[in-house]
Amino acid sequence: MRTIHTDVLICGAGAAGLTLAIELARRHVDFLLIDKTTTPFGGSRGKGIQPRTLEIFEAMGVADRMVAAGGRYPAQRKYRADSGYDDVASVEAAAPSAAEPYGEPLMLPQHLTEGILRERLMELGHAPRYGHALADFEQDEQAGVSARVATPDGDVTVRARYLIGADGGRSFVRKALGIDFPGESMNARAVVADLSLSGLKDDVWHRWNGGGAQQISLCPLRGTPLFQLQMPIPLEGEFDLSDAGIAAAIAARTGRADIVVHAVHWRSDYAMSSRLAERYRVGRVFIAGDAAHVHPPTGGQGLNTSVQDAWNLGWKLAAVLGGAPDALLDTYEAERREVAAGMLGLASKLLDAARLRGDLRRGRETQQLDLGYPLSALTLDERAHDASNSAVLRAGDRAPDAPCRGAAGQPVRLFTLSGGGGWLLLRYEASGPSAIAGRPGLRIVDIGVRGELRDDDGYLRDAYGFQPGDIALIRPDGYVGVLTGDEHGAALANYIKWLG
Numbered sequence: 341m342r343t344i345h346t347d348v349l350i351c352g353a354g355a356a357g358l359t360l361a362i363e364l365a366r367r368h369v370d371f372l373l374i375d376k377t378t379t380p381f382g383g384s385r386g387k388g389i390q391p392r393t394l395e396i397f398e399a400m401g402v403a404d405r406m407v408a409a410g411g412r413y414p415a416q417r418k419y420r421a422d423s424g425y426d427d428v429a430s431v432e433a434a435a436p437s438a439a440e441p442y443g444e445p446l447m448l449p450q451h452l453t454e455g456i457l458r459e460r461l462m463e464l465g466h467a468p469r470y471g472h473a474l475a476d477f478e479q480d481e482q483a484g485v486s487a488r489v490a491t492p493d494g495d496v497t498v499r500a501r502y503l504i505g506a507d508g509g510r511s512f513v514r515k516a517l518g519i520d521f522p523g524e525s526m527n528a529r530a531v532v533a534d535l536s537l538s539g540l541k542d543d544v545w546h547r548w549n550g551g552g553a554q555q556i557s558l559c560p561l562r563g564t565p566l567f568q569l570q571m572p573i574p575l576e577g578e579f580d581l582s583d584a585g586i587a588a589a590i591a592a593r594t595g596r597a598d599i600v601v602h603a604v605h606w607r608s609d610y611a612m613s614s615r616l617a618e619r620y621r622v623g624r625v626f627i628a629g630d631a632a633h634v635h636p637p638t639g640g641q642g643l644n645t646s647v648q649d650a651w652n653l654g655w656k657l658a659a660v661l662g663g664a665p666d667a668l669l670d671t672y673e674a675e676r677r678e679v680a681a682g683m684l685g686l687a688s689k690l691l692d693a694a695r696l697r698g699d700l701r702r703g704r705e706t707q708q709l710d711l712g713y714p715l716s717a718l719t720l721d722e723r724a725h726d727a728s729n730s731a732v733l734r735a736g737d738r739a740p741d742a743p744c745r746g747a748a749g750q751p752v753r754l755f756t757l758s759g760g761g762g763w764l765l766l767r768y769e770a771s772g773p774s775a776i777a778g779r780p781g782l783r784i785v786d787i788g789v790r791g792e793l794r795d796d797d798g799y800l801r802d803a804y805g806f807q808p809g810d811i812a813l814i815r816p817d818g819y820v821g822v823l824t825g826d827e828h829g830a831a832l833a834n835y836i837k838w839l840g
């Protein structure tokens with residue numbers, strides 16, 4: 341059997357696998373990305389991209405492409421029994437601000453999101469290998485992982501230093517590792533389908549029978565001429581998913597003979613459950629995305645959480661392959677499993693609201709901007725905080741953006757500096773040269789009238805709560821690792837030394 345050697349084998353080229361591949365490609369790590377399907381996924385299912393994910397996509401070089409390809413969420417039109425209707429906002433939309441450049445979620449069907457990620461990966465010189473199924477693997481703590489991959493040309497052996505199971509909710513990798521996947525069935529089953537139809541305008545998200553078993557919605561899919569159908573169906577029994585069956589269900593539930601279904605482009609029937617993997621890591625094998633957590637789609641969290649798992653893991657894998665301590669990889673599970681646990685609770689709460697009141701509105705808590713890693717081993721906060729003031733930035737929080745100026749007076753955003761993939765040490769009005777020695781992957785930026793970055797309008801000062809002499813160390817994934825007023829202290833020096 342032919343043997344291929346690589347540093348990282350990524351199993352699954354969905355949103356999580358593609359994000360991880362881009363992050364490794366940006367850092368010149370050798371990897372192989374495989375998917376058992378012969379062609380990419382073609383449905384709309386995860387169509388909501390949250391503001392925090394847009395920030396990540398900006399750093400990956402794809403946010404503008406995605407915004408150009410998608411569109412805003414339209415208002416929901418809730419039809420009443422008297423044939424009138426009420427229009428209500430679907431999502432909470434805020435104007436872009438200095439600290440948060442993306443004020444609202446983007447609607448982009450999942451297959452378009454994944455297409456743009458593949459395009460970016462191709463620009464970086466890589467592509468997923470379709471028709472390649474992970475069939476078996478074993479690991480040895482010292483040497484790595486040995487995997488058998490079934491390909492159209494027969495089985496090959498892949499020898500990798502790490503294996504990542506980004507292989508979806510039914511994850512082969514998770515099962516092969518024997519990782520428990522506890523949780524509960526949500527006693528809810530639904531159909532999602534992409535349709536071309538006539539009889540409805542595409543300026544609102546149409547909803548009928550809110551809150552009941554007969555509820556149904558047809559949402560115009562931005563970036564396409566299609567509508568996404570969503571409707572609950574009975575838990576038991578066969579549901580007719582043929583074109584005619586779907587058309588009949590729409591007619592029966594809407595009472596509208598003028599809605600004509602011309603074609604069904606993609607359809608799925610799924611039972612909802614809420615589950616979280618007991619572990620995200622066993623030795624040299626990790627799981628990410630739906631492989632590690634599944635939950636109801638209400639709230640639009642799954643794709644976003646999956647992308648952010650990969651975003652968290654990518655730079656850590658690259659760092660450890662480059663010599664950082666293996667313990668850095670343990671922070672992946674510690675940070676991301678806690679976020680997923682919170683997300684499961686949120687999605688269940690929103691499912692209840694949808695079932696009981698037909699309420700599908702998505703608020704700030706779904707936008708993922710307030711998530712962070714305050715309890716992480718990578719979080720060091722030496723500033724005195726007023727515990728009653730939660731508005732003040734803490735270490736572990738998402739690092740806010742800020743419009744600044746370069747030394748020549750040109751506009752510069754902090755995200756442009758922090759999105760490059762390395763660590764960023766911000767020295768605010770520091771006196772004297774930095775106590776931290778330069779090293780690969782760390783950029784030291786002086787802010788002040790003599791610094792390379794000017795904060796004339798005080799956006800950085802306000803967002804970071806900076807006092808002269810303060811230091812913020814921003815992680816490669818855009819979270820604040822360290823906040824301190826003591827650049828010469830042992831804590832900051834040890835932190836940086838530990839990273840290798």
Ligand SMILES: Cc1cc2nc3c(=O)[nH]c(=O)nc-3n(C[C@H](O)[C@H](O)[C@H](O)COP(=O)(O)OP(=O)(O)OC[C@H]3O[C@@H](n4cnc5c(N)ncnc54)[C@H](O)[C@@H]3O)c2cc1C
Nearest residue numbers: 352354355356376386474507508629630640641642643644
């Ligand atoms: C109806 C519905 C609506 C949703 N709506 C939203 C939403 O609005 N917003 C949101 O954020 N999320 C939403 N989601 C969730 C979102 O679709 C998932 O969270 C997302 O697809 C997870 O990405 P992933 O990469 O982890 O897994 P997947 O997308 O499942 O990708 C896994 C990949 O692994 C491959 N694979 C599996 N086994 C193997 C193997 N042995 N060898 C090789 N390859 C393998 C599969 O072929 C697949 O391509 C929705 C989901 C559903 C079902």
